[in-house]
Amino acid sequence: MVKKRITKKDRERMERILEILNREYGTHMRTYLNHENAWQLLIATILSAQCTDARVNMVTKDLFQKYKSIEDFANADLAELEQDIHSTGFYRNKAKNIIACAKRLLLEYHGEVPKEIEELTTLAGVGRKTANVIRGNIYNEPSIVVDTHVKRISKRLGFTKEEDPVKIEFDLMNLLPKEHWILYNIQIIAHGRSICTARNPKCSACFLKDDCLYYKGFEKKKK
Ligand code: SF4
Structure with missing residues (x-):
């Protein structure tokens, strides 16, 4: 798959978003599915x-x-x-x-x-x-899980324009630092469940709104 070019501005915006996700949701690794092995x-x-x-x-x-x-x-x-x-x-x-x-x-x-x-x-x-x-x-190998929350929110944040989960995974691997790959899914699920819901996301209460392309587009339309 061809790597997309990332601008300095995109990278800085992504870094700010990851910093806020760390602050708001922590950096603790966890799985939402119960299992023992x-x-x-x-x-x-x-x-x-x-x-x-x-x-x-x-x-x-x-x-x-x-x-x-x-x-x-x-x-x-x-x-x-x-x-x-x-x-x-x-x-x-x-x-x-x-x-x-x-x-x-x-x-x-x-x-x-x-x-x-x-x-x-x-x-x-x-x-x-x-x-x-x-x-x-299980193996602590850097990997990005594209589930429904990651798909929706990555698009809203402007990290990808793709629909296909495999293409989204490659866009995210290209953009995000490897050490954040596992954590990204954990944090985005938490964000998707609480604030950036599929219907009626709570943008006015969202700490990512200054860097979110969906919100910026929405604000522009209002003017
Ligand atoms: S500003 Fe809105 S669309 Fe953007 S991440 Fe926050 S809740 Fe989601």
Whole structure:
């Protein structure tokens, strides 16, 4: 993918935004999906497609009690697993993918979750987003997770003009310093849940408004 040119002004604006995000949301690394190990996070992330983290956490609380190992998932009865994860939506595909993914982990990776993005994305139900969740949270490898909040807010801030999550990921990798890649997702999710909501973002109360292109455009139109 061709690297876009970043101007000095863009870089300074990005640096100010990251500084404010650090100040407001802290620099503590955390995951919003409850898990105790790599394969649990992998399954929770597969379940989180088109579903809230809160709902996934409710489901995995019982799910990981019932299926205590990756072998349990590999040997699961499809119809029963579909019922177990029903409330996360798209449960037929998710159940099929979880079983296929667990089988491959056992067959090809001795039950371990691989680290490389090229390997992770060959697992059933695992795209770049899920792969980056694993790389960042389990292996501490710099990676940018483009979820719905990151997509929406990165566009509003003017960090990308793209729609496609992979192109957004590359734009962000090009712009943001590597040491902020994992943190960016954590902070932007917090911002998206509290202030920069999908509908009616609370721009007047937002500490990023002086550097936000969406807000500046909105203000211009008012004049
Ligand atoms: S100013 Fe508005 S659009 Fe920009 S980041 Fe803040 S809440 Fe979101």
